[in-house]
Amino acid sequence: SQKIEQNSEALNIQEGKTATLTCNYTNYSPAYLQWYRQDPGRGPVFLLLIRENEKEKRKERLKVTFDTTLKQSLFHITASQPADSATYLCALVTGTYKYIFGTGTRLKVLA
């Protein structure tokens, strides 16, 4: 069956360090992959999108990589801040335009 896994349910890091979150998928050939941030009780907010023919995307302190051979995406937050504490979701969009979300990684940045 189609499956997406985000490797950590929770991740604690010290302020200023780089947070690295992982998204692995099986049985897909996704056209692209997206990352979202979700705060408690709120809807997800889009952060970055990366296409299957792209290796890396950056936006300010955020970086996403996409390895279609490993079937894996890595999401990095550099110089992390307490305000970055949230749940981060990865999502694949299939060729038939269905969205498949991972269960999320809850990041806590410690001051």
Place this chain on the structure above:
Amino acid sequence: EAQVTQNPRYLITVTGKKLTVTCSQNMNHEYMSWYRQDPGLGLRQIYYSMNVEVTDKGDVPEGYKVSRKEKRNFPLILESPSPNQTSLYFCASTPLKPTGPNTEAFFGQGTRLTVV
């Protein structure tokens, strides 16, 4: 302001009593979808629509209906709610490019539904 609006935000209902959760977007997006979010299971797509009168099943469509009579509205209908449909529901919209909905999805603020 560009937004996706869901109503109601909170709803408690009884088993078997039909209900509708409304979703409206003001961005002229073609693609709209509904999700439910449950602890440990993440966001799961219920139904999606690529345009007016075009709807498709997501991963968990059982027990739900949708309609897309107008571009801006995509209501979620529970004909006979059951306690296992207690969840946090999100509606989202995305512009549909020729290569697919390959831009960001805009989410509503969520509807917390409890079925007793």
